[in-house]
Amino acid sequence: MNPSCFLNCVRQDRRYNRGRGLLKDMGMADAKMTTRRLAVHYGDKLALKEVDLQIAAGEVTALIGPSGCGKSTFLRCLNRMNDTVESARVSGEVTLDGQQVYGPGGIDPVLLRARVGMVFQRPNPFPKSIYDNVAFGPRLHGLAAEGDEMDQMVQSGLERAGLWAEVKDRLHEKGTGISGGQQQRLCIARAIAVEPEVILMDEPCSALDPIATAKVEELIDELRENFTIVIVTHSMQQAARVSQFTAFFHLGNIIEVGATEQVFTAPRNELTQGYITGRFG
Amino acid sequence: MPHIVKSFDAELGKLEDGLARMGGLAEVQLAAAIEALDTRDSGLAARVMADDSKVDQGESFINEQTVKVLALRAPVADDLRTVVAALKVAGEIERIADLAANAAKRTLVLNQLPPVAPMRSLIRLGRLAQELVKDVFDAYFNHDAHRALSLRERDQELDDVYSSLFREILTYMIEDPRTITPCSHLMFIAKNLERIGDHATNISELSYYRETGAQVTEERTKRDISAFMGIEPQE
Numbered sequence: 001m002n003p004s005c006f007l008n009c010v011r012q013d014r015r016y017n018r019g020r021g022l023l024k025d026m027g028m029a030d031a032k033m034t035t036r037r038l039a040v041h042y043g044d045k046l047a048l049k050e051v052d053l054q055i056a057a058g059e060v061t062a063l064i065g066p067s068g069c070g071k072s073t074f075l076r077c078l079n080r081m082n083d084t085v086e087s088a089r090v091s092g093e094v095t096l097d098g099q100q101v102y103g104p105g106g107i108d109p110v111l112l113r114a115r116v117g118m119v120f121q122r123p124n125p126f127p128k129s130i131y132d133n134v135a136f137g138p139r140l141h142g143l144a145a146e147g148d149e150m151d152q153m154v155q156s157g158l159e160r161a162g163l164w165a166e167v168k169d170r171l172h173e174k175g176t177g178i179s180g181g182q183q184q185r186l187c188i189a190r191a192i193a194v195e196p197e198v199i200l201m202d203e204p205c206s207a208l209d210p211i212a213t214a215k216v217e218e219l220i221d222e223l224r225e226n227f228t229i230v231i232v233t234h235s236m237q238q239a240a241r242v243s244q245f246t247a248f249f250h251l252g253n254i255i256e257v258g259a260t261e262q263v264f265t266a267p268r269n270e271l272t273q274g275y276i277t278g279r280f281g
Numbered sequence: 282m283p284h285i286v287k288s289f290d291a292e293l294g295k296l297e298d299g300l301a302r303m304g305g306l307a308e309v310q311l312a313a314a315i316e317a318l319d320t321r322d323s324g325l326a327a328r329v330m331a332d333d334s335k336v337d338q339g340e341s342f343i344n345e346q347t348v349k350v351l352a353l354r355a356p357v358a359d360d361l362r363t364v365v366a367a368l369k370v371a372g373e374i375e376r377i378a379d380l381a382a383n384a385a386k387r388t389l390v391l392n393q394l395p396p397v398a399p400m401r402s403l404i405r406l407g408r409l410a411q412e413l414v415k416d417v418f419d420a421y422f423n424h425d426a427h428r429a430l431s432l433r434e435r436d437q438e439l440d441d442v443y444s445s446l447f448r449e450i451l452t453y454m455i456e457d458p459r460t461i462t463p464c465s466h467l468m469f470i471a472k473n474l475e476r477i478g479d480h481a482t483n484i485s486e487l488s489y490y491r492e493t494g495a496q497v498t499e500e501r502t503k504r505d506i507s508a509f510m511g512i513e514p515q516e
Contacts, residue, residue, distance in 0.1 A: 237355055264357045266494025273358045278289065279282040 032057035032198060032228040033078060033116075038092035040073050040082060047073045049252040050092060055198070060220060060229040062239035062260065065249035066275065071232045074249065075200050078230065079116035080109050096198070114141055117191035121203040123183030125175030125190070130167050133175040133186055134158060137194035153193060160226075161189035162219050181212020188219060192227070199223065201231040205238060217242050236276050240264045248272045289354055296346045296367050297422075303339035303371060304418045307378040310336065311414060311477065314381040314388070315407035318400070318470070323392045329385035336378035343371035359491075366491040370421065373480045373487070377414060380473040380480075387466040394463045399450045403467055403474075406442045410474045410481070413439060417481040417488070426492035429485040433501055439478035440504035446471050447507035475505055 031054035040048040048070040055061050055078075063071040073082065080101065082088040094101035096115065101107055107115070114137070125133050134154040137143070144150045154171070158164040163185045167178065175186050184204060191199055201220075205213040220229060220242045233239050239246055240260060247257040248271070256263065256272040267273045274280045284290050310329055317326035347368040350356060356364050384407075413435050420429040447468070454464045486497040 236357065240357070265361060267358050274282055276357050277360045278284050278286060280285070 030057045031055060032097065033230075034093075034095045035074075035077070036093040036095075038074070038077060038090070038094060040070070040077060040091075041087075041089040042085070043087040047252055048077070051252075051254050053247060053254060053257065055228060055230055056245055057228050058224060059244040060224055060231060060242050061245045061247065062243035063230065063232045063247050063249060064234075064236060064239050064276070065255075067234075069249040070252040071247075071249040072202055075202055075230060075232050078198070078200055079113050079118060081118065083109065114194045115196050116198040116200060117194065117196035118200045118202070119184070119187050119191055119204045122207050123180055123187050125183050125186050127174065127176055129172045130158075130175045130178070130186060131171040134189050134193045137190060141194055143194060157189040157193035158186075160192055160223070161185045162215060162222070163189055179212070181208050181215060184208060184212065184216055185219065188216070188223075192223070196227065198228045198230065201229065203232055203234060206234060213238070236264075248275060250275070289360075292346070292350050292354065293360065293363060296343065296350060296364065299339060299342050299346060300367050300370060300374075301422055303336060303343065303374050304422070306332075306336050306339060307374045307381070308411075308415055308418065310378045311381040311407075311411050314385045315404060315411060317385055318388050318391070318407065319404045321388075321392045321396070323389055326385040326388040326392075330382050333378055333382035336375055340371045340375040343367055347371075359494075362491045362494060366487045370484050370487050373484050377477050377480045380477050384470045384473050387470050391463055391466050397453065397460050397463045397467065399446065399453055399464065399467055402442070402446045402449055403471055406439065406446055406471060406474050409439050409442060410477045413478055413481045417484045421484060421488040421491075424492055426489045429488035429492075430497065432485045433482050433497070436478045436482045436501070437504045439475060440506075443471055443475040443478075444504065444506045444510075447510060451510070 033055040035051055035053050037050040037052065038048060039046065039050045051070070051074060053074075063075060065071050076082045077090055077094055078101070082090055090102060096107065096112070099107055101112060106112075126136060128136070131154055134157045135144075135150055138150065138153050144153045155164060155168075158167060163182060166182060167173075167186075175183065178186065184207075188199075188204075205216050208216065217238065220231070223229060231239075231242065243260045245257065246260045246263040248255045248263070248267075248269070250271055256267060256269040258268070262268075263272065264276065267276065310332060313325055313329045316322065317329060347364055350364050354360070413432065416435070417429065417432050419425075420432060450464045450468050450471070454461050482501065489495070489497055
């Protein structure tokens with residue numbers, strides 16, 4: 001077992017407890033975010049059942065599982081996006097570098113979302129210029145003065161999103177006018193312009209063609225050097241390609257979490273095996 | 282549990298069936314080679330040599346089918362291990378059949394020469410190899426990881442018999458130089474049979490990997506000591 005692995009999961013449900021001892025071997029150091037007994041209700045419906053998970057710093061963690069398994073719900077808890085859902089009730093604990101995300105002493109949600117950015121399934125650039133899309137966050141948080149400083153910030157964001165060469169001559173055209181793949185990378189540029197620490201991605205490639213997908217995947221690999229990334233994906237192959245750790249969700253529980261290589265070559269749990277090999281789902 | 286996409290099961294089934302056919306063929310080849318040696322049956326030996334190409338065709342089929350499944354289905358977890366193991370096991374089976382065919386080829390020469398005494402021990406070694414190969418295939422196709430692992434130990438018995446046979450053949454050659462030609466062939470056949478045991482052991486390890494996802498890391502004790510033997514009888 002790779003000693004640098006540091007994802008851990010403690011199952012509250014006995015049926016799924018088999019991998020627990022093994023996961024301890026993976027160590028606990030350097031978790032960027034941690035959830036403890038994180039549960040979410042939508043009205044009366046329990047969508048997430050007291051999930052414990054550690055998100056490894058500077059790595060890509062993929063969340064996989066069938067529709068309705070709670071993976072997107074879990075992701076949205078990490079930067080309080082579920083606050084916008086009226087019927088959602090969150091209990092348990094989420095921490096970012098040890099600081100509480102929820103509760104009275106929690107990080108201010110606006111600051112939290114600057115530190116934990118998000119990229120959605122469908123590219124959703126603002127109906128503004130490419131430049132303004134990237135400058136939006138820095139302006140909101142007062143990170144740069146207009147002029148050269150802002151120009152620098154926009155350029156850096158676009159460069160890191162691998163988009164600069166393609167749009168540098170049309171920065172003042174509408175962000176909605178470029179291709180779907182470029183729009184998604186623009187959204188990533190917008191997310192990283194405010195220098196977040198964690199980037200959450202909710203099926204970022206499901207609306208993209210294979211070439212645009214490959215570019216985003218390459219980008220994810222590069223971004224890993226500076227950011228912690230959590231990605232929800234329905235593509236098992238994508239999870240296998242981009243992540244270092246994989247967590248499998250089923251019916252609101254985490255069934256198995258481990259190094260991606262282990263999960264895809266020798267999963268410990270039969271449910272995981274059944275799901276990733278296409279025997280149920 | 283079957284796959285949601287039934288054609289995936291069909292593709293994996295073709296791979297498993299092809300491998301089972303190949304294994305069955307190799308078993309028959311090995312049994313016939315030993316029989317030909319035992320009964321000095323040149324006709325049977327010639328057939329074994331001719332039929333070796335069937336095993337080679339079996340291996341080609343497995344190679345193609347493996348590449349197809351990898352390319353079109355991108356298997357993971359136990360499916361991936363099944364495909365990878367099939368590719369490697371097919372290679373091991375091909376080697377087993379090849380070594381059996383080589384024994385048959387030497388039988389044709391041996392049948393031109395007067396019989397030599399160590400033949401009886403050689404047949405015993407052949408039967409041991411044959412049994413081991415059969416048991417290893419049974420464990421593989423019955424998905425019995427623990428049986429597969431326990432069979433690794435059986436190869437040591439084969440090594441022991443081979444080492445003592447080596448010494449026995451050497452003694453005959455020293456005693457009567459006229460037996461050097463047939464005894465040299467016997468020596469090569471014995472080595473072939475000992476190698477067959479090694480390939481069978483590799484299959485048992487692949488069997489364990491396929492079922493559990495774990496590699497067998499523990500080194501196996503090799504008891505073939507013939508490589509260290511000199512001409513002088515050892516004290």
